[in-house]
Amino acid sequence: MKIVACIKYSLDASEVKVDAASKELKMAGVPYKVGVIDKHVLEMAVSLQEAYGGTVHAITVGPVSAKESFREALAMGLEEVVLIENPLEGQVAPDVTAVVLAEAIQKLGDVDLVVCGEVSDDGFTYQVPPRLAEALNMPLISFARTAAIENGRLVADRDLEDSVQTVSVPLPALISVVEESNTPRRPTLLEAMKAKKKPVNIWNVETDLGLSAADLQQKAALEKVSAEGVVVHRKRQILKGDDLNALSNELVDLLLADHILEGGA
Amino acid sequence: MDEFDVVIVGAGPAGATAAYLCANAGLSVVVIERGQQPGSKNVSGGLIYAQIYDEIFPNFWKDAPVERTITGHSVVFLGDTAATALDYRAEASAPHYNAFSVLRAKFDPWLAAQAEAAGAMVMPGFTVDELIVENGRVCGVKAGGDELRAQVVVVAEGTRSQLLKQAGLREAYSPKDVSIGIKEIIQLPEQTITDRFQCLSADEGAAYTLVGHTGGVQGGGFIYSNRDTLSLGVVAKIDSVYKSKKQPHEILDEFKSHPFVARLIHGGEVVEYSAQTVHRGGFHLIPQLYGDGYVVAGSAARLLLNNVMTLRGMDVAVASAAAAAKAVIEASGKGDFSAAGLASYEEYFKATSVYKDMQTFKNVYPLLENDRLFSTYPDMVCAIMEDMFSVQLQPGKKGYRALRDRMKDHDVSLLNLAKDVYQIGRGVAL
Numbered sequence A: 001m002k003i004v005a006c007i008k009y010s011l012d013a014s015e016v017k018v019d020a021a022s023k024e025l026k027m028a029g030v031p032y033k034v035g036v037i038d039k040h041v042l043e044m045a046v047s048l049q050e051a052y053g054g055t056v057h058a059i060t061v062g063p064v065s066a067k068e069s070f071r072e073a074l075a076m077g078l079e080e081v082v083l084i085e086n087p088l089e090g091q092v093a094p095d096v097t098a099v100v101l102a103e104a105i106q107k108l109g110d111v112d113l114v115v116c117g118e119v120s121d122d123g124f125t126y127q128v129p130p131r132l133a134e135a136l137n138m139p140l141i142s143f144a145r146t147a148a149i150e151n152g153r154l155v156a157d158r159d160l161e162d163s164v165q166t167v168s169v170p171l172p173a174l175i176s177v178v179e180e181s182n183t184p185r186r187p188t189l190l191e192a193m194k195a196k197k198k199p200v201n202i203w204n205v206e207t208d209l210g211l212s213a214a215d216l217q218q219k220a221a222l223e224k225v226s227a228e229g230v231v232v233h234r235k236r237q238i239l240k241g242d243d244l245n246a247l248s249n250e251l252v253d254l255l256l257a258d259h260i261l262e263g264g265a
Numbered sequence B: 001m002d003e004f005d006v007v008i009v010g011a012g013p014a015g016a017t018a019a020y021l022c023a024n025a026g027l028s029v030v031v032i033e034r035g036q037q038p039g040s041k042n043v044s045g046g047l048i049y050a051q052i053y054d055e056i057f058p059n060f061w062k063d064a065p066v067e068r069t070i071t072g073h074s075v076v077f078l079g080d081t082a083a084t085a086l087d088y089r090a091e092a093s094a095p096h097y098n099a100f101s102v103l104r105a106k107f108d109p110w111l112a113a114q115a116e117a118a119g120a121m122v123m124p125g126f127t128v129d130e131l132i133v134e135n136g137r138v139c140g141v142k143a144g145g146d147e148l149r150a151q152v153v154v155v156a157e158g159t160r161s162q163l164l165k166q167a168g169l170r171e172a173y174s175p176k177d178v179s180i181g182i183k184e185i186i187q188l189p190e191q192t193i194t195d196r197f198q199c200l201s202a203d204e205g206a207a208y209t210l211v212g213h214t215g216g217v218q219g220g221g222f223i224y225s226n227r228d229t230l231s232l233g234v235v236a237k238i239d240s241v242y243k244s245k246k247q248p249h250e251i252l253d254e255f256k257s258h259p260f261v262a263r264l265i266h267g268g269e270v271v272e273y274s275a276q277t278v279h280r281g282g283f284h285l286i287p288q289l290y291g292d293g294y295v296v297a298g299s300a301a302r303l304l305l306n307n308v309m310t311l312r313g314m315d316v317a318v319a320s321a322a323a324a325a326k327a328v329i330e331a332s333g334k335g336d337f338s339a340a341g342l343a344s345y346e347e348y349f350k351a352t353s354v355y356k357d358m359q360t361f362k363n364v365y366p367l368l369e370n371d372r373l374f375s376t377y378p379d380m381v382c383a384i385m386e387d388m389f390s391v392q393l394q395p396g397k398k399g400y401r402a403l404r405d406r407m408k409d410h411d412v413s414l415l416n417l418a419k420d421v422y423q424i425g426r427g428v429a430l
């Protein structure tokens, strides 16, 4: 079985600070790293490979400078990482990512399963998995907590927040996983040392994938409306007194008045 | 199981240098580093004295991420609210530069990259949990769930060094000989720093050593100018911090509240806070540097030189690592990694200028425990300067009279002063 894991070299959103006065996001110096969700993607891909045999290839669209950041990913048990050099300036729109990834997956050839994260750590668009499934003409199981191959079909539990739905689709297929799906392994020292010899292959969209960077540029004409921090005003009400019963009644009344709690007497 | 010639614990200045030199000599080398990246865990004031680095990495400043060339050094005595400074400015800054400010999060990865380019394998993100010791001989390390065997282990794990103690190969270090370094990185516009530190350009920077106003604890402060940040901190004796019942950040806050310091950092934003133990170093504290199957270098061997004016740890680490590497390379030639085979390390280390400087400044240590130096004298010096500079309606006094009066105010007897002057003299001057 040939499994492709789509991962992303993402902005570490927890490091983004907001300027108190202007509410502007301070992006300078914010580090990038392989995303948190992507570790779950890799874990899912590698454990499927361990269970059913085959190989795992990771692909990513990003800057060439990210090359060294995939050591840990490789050590988790991949054959290779294919790093497709970001053809655009800055952030890549999800429709462009999907086109580029689809082309790369076709080039890898004979892919049985594509594993994505439900949403990236930084862009939060939720769009890449469905767009990619569409471009590859594969069925998609989104928000998967589990995955197994049974009688040549992919079977997975989908996390629908208030319920879990079990579905199955024929292969080749695409699956997007949630963070709750697994606990990513930590490679051992020897695994990490072996991974030093594994390749990060760099592909160019034009020469390797036959796409036109100019077309992609046009497609990516995302208009940024605004991005600013939100200030949450807290009421800072403090209830004081010795009578716990009275205090809790008072608290409930306040919550009712603000419609945080609903209910009658 | 893989077997290497050399396994190195820690990719700080000591570990990276040993790796670079051993790999250059054709040995197979693995460096295991606890941080996700070399430097990510390291706390340092960040002044690199350049000469020793230059010997190993010629003209490193051209390539390495250094912040500013340090052309100004000041020693500042902080009184209650006043300050008295001794300022030194070098006019020209040209090779060979004396010192650079660096940020370890950038500098250590560069050092590690030099080692990798020489052929060493650097493995960040893994902690060495213990040394493998068989029949009293170190044969490798346990890390990240695996065992890695080696002909020789270079212990370069920095101040918090535990491995040799854990393995029963050395005694515990006494807390009396340990300090704590508390540090912040404060961001300011590049031009503001250039102006405030009276530099001609953003390539040039200044270093301040400050004595006094550290909450009465035995320690000193530092402020170094980086490109668009300042490294600011206090290094204080741990027993003295403990006695003061103050939290490390309280000591730092008190230091930052002094008007002299506050003016330098005004408007800046704290972007990093960290604290780490640091040895006091000292000639009399140099331990056994080698044994069967291992050598120990840098802070792990508590090699450090503090003479009040300069705190040298990084260049001392590099010098000791270079001496250790030389011995390891020789041992490999002889095929003898026993203590006898590695004994030349000590000889090489004793031939370094670092060792000789440690010897020269060996009498500085009593000084670092003299409370009057940290709380009384800085204020007294400022008071005397005040007497000298202020013109009052009462008749003024000459220097000696002012000194005697201020000594009385500060409860310093002539005998104490004489003793202290003698101690200072023996420590740093004579």
Ligand SMILES: Cc1cc2nc3c(=O)[nH]c(=O)nc-3n(C[C@H](O)[C@H](O)[C@H](O)COP(=O)(O)OP(=O)(O)OC[C@H]3O[C@@H](n4cnc5c(N)ncnc54)[C@H](O)[C@@H]3O)c2cc1C
Pocket (backbone or CB within 6 Å): B009, B010, B011, B012, B013, B014, B015, B032, B033, B034, B035, B038, B039, B041, B042, B043, B044, B045, B046, B047, B048, B049, B126, B127, B128, B129, B156, B157, B158, B159, B180, B181, B182, B183, B233, B234, B235, B276, B277, B278, B297, B298, B299, B300, B304, B311, B312, B313, B314, B315, B317
């Ligand atoms: C606040 C402060 C200010 C200072 N200012 C200066 C200064 O201005 N100039 C100067 O020259 N020196 C200064 N020093 C001292 C200097 O930082 C040290 O002497 C120097 O870093 C020692 O280098 P090293 O390579 O021996 O150890 P370190 O730099 O401490 O490196 C040790 C490395 O080993 C790693 N490690 C530790 N344990 C393990 C393990 N079990 N497994 C794997 N890896 C491990 C650590 O993560 C670290 O990267 C200062 C120190 C402090 C605390």
